Amino acid sequence: MAKHRTGIVGVLGQTNVGKSTFLNAVMGEKLLITSPKPQATRNRIRCIYTTDDEQIVFVDTPGLHRPHNQLSRHILREAFRSLRELDVILYMVAPWGSVSNYDRTVLESLDGEERPIILLVNKIDTARGNALEETLLDYDRTGKFRELIPISATEGKNIDEVLRTLRPYLPNGPALFPADLKIDRPTEFLVAELIREKVFAVTFQEVPYKTAVLVKWMHERDDGLVEIRADIVVDSKSHKGIIIGTQGKLIKRIGSSVRPQIEALLGAHIYLELMVKIRRGWTKDENEIEQLSGS
Ligand SMILES: Nc1nc2c(ncn2[C@@H]2O[C@H](COP(=O)(O)OP(=O)(O)OP(=O)(O)O)[C@@H](O)[C@H]2O)c(=O)[nH]1
Numbered sequence: 642m643a644k645h646r647t648g649i650v651g652v653l654g655q656t657n658v659g660k661s662t663f664l665n666a667v668m669g670e671k672l673l674i675t676s677p678k679p680q681a682t683r684n685r686i687r688c689i690y691t692t693d694d695e696q697i698v699f700v701d702t703p704g705l706h707r708p709h710n711q712l713s714r715h716i717l718r719e720a721f722r723s724l725r726e727l728d729v730i731l732y733m734v735a736p737w738g739s740v741s742n743y744d745r746t747v748l749e750s751l752d753g754e755e756r757p758i759i760l761l762v763n764k765i766d767t768a769r770g771n772a773l774e775e776t777l778l779d780y781d782r783t784g785k786f787r788e789l790i791p792i793s794a795t796e797g798k799n800i801d802e803v804l805r806t807l808r809p810y811l812p813n814g815p816a817l818f819p820a821d822l823k824i825d826r827p828t829e830f831l832v833a834e835l836i837r838e839k840v841f842a843v844t845f846q847e848v849p850y851k852t853a854v855l856v857k858w859m860h861e862r863d864d865g866l867v868e869i870r871a872d873i874v875v876d877s878k879s880h881k882g883i884i885i886g887t888q889g890k891l892i893k894r895i896g897s898s899v900r901p902q903i904e905a906l907l908g909a910h911i912y913l914e915l916m917v918k919i920r921r922g923w924t925k926d927e928n929e930i931e932q933l934s935g936s
Pocket residue numbers: 655656657658659660661662663674675676677678679680681682683702703704705763764765766767792793794795796
């Protein structure tokens with residue numbers, strides 16, 4: 642019988658390339674939030690993929706970007722901090738035709754890296770003309786990658802190929818997590834993330850980037866209904882007004898659109914109470930950031 646393999650595999654890459662979407666495809670269910678807007682992911686999150694003979698601990702990371710404020714510096718530190726524990730790095734890009742300047746800098750910082758780095762070119766469904774071939778060729782020329790795999794996370798294309806390719810790179814070893822554990826975060830975190838995803842979807846400009854969500858409490862009533870109280874934390878009065886919306890319309894929309902997703906996650910009916918709280922300047926204060934977006 643083949644030896645059991647276990648490895649920690651990080652997914653890194655610029656913001657918005659589809660890292661979280663890819664991991665949801667690998668896991669076969671929506672565990673991570675995604676967004677057409679950049680910088681959706683703020684934490685390192687482990688998703689655990691277990692079969693009879695292997696366990697792959699995938700680490701989703703916040704997208705790499707040029708930092709523009711304290712929160713964004715914190716998020717970037719989170720991404721790079723995740724590097725240490727990895728056995729294999731999946732570096733994700735999109736078929737933009739050539740190595741982006743940003744990727745060139747990141748890849749140079751990985752000079753001398755001995756761990757295998759595998760390139761995933763995601764969003765191949767959007768590639769026009771020779772863009773995919775040119776992307777593969779140009780990234781290959783950097784000499785940093787052991788393998789290059791084109792994929793489409795939204796269309797589920799080549800996801801199996803990634804899993805097959807990873808296998809020989811995983812060290813032998815016993816499982817690190819119980820077979821039925823899929824994510825290393827408590828339910829409260831997942832609920833807060835689903836709410837934050839909706840805030841991301843319905844707000845614009847700086848609002849999504851200065852909003853955090855905290856689940857204050859959750860408890861199951863005798864009749865099985867789960868009561869949840871969550872705070873949407875903003876950093877100014879005007880943002881509070883925006884999120885509540887005229888006659889409370891926007892916050893109602895956030896609540897009604899997220900409810901079915903939370904119910905699916907918990908397998909129970911819920912009563913959701915959302916409050917908007919102001920913590921002025923929280924995105925500029927390390928302690929507040931740690932509390933509201935900490936790892
Ligand atoms: N067309 C297409 N869109 C995709 C694909 N994969 C992801 N997307 C979209 O790209 C956007 C960003 O996806 P995310 O998974 O949030 O990207 P991310 O890399 O996790 O972003 P950050 O967390 O900000 O770093 C979303 O709108 C996805 O639906 C793909 O294969 N094809």
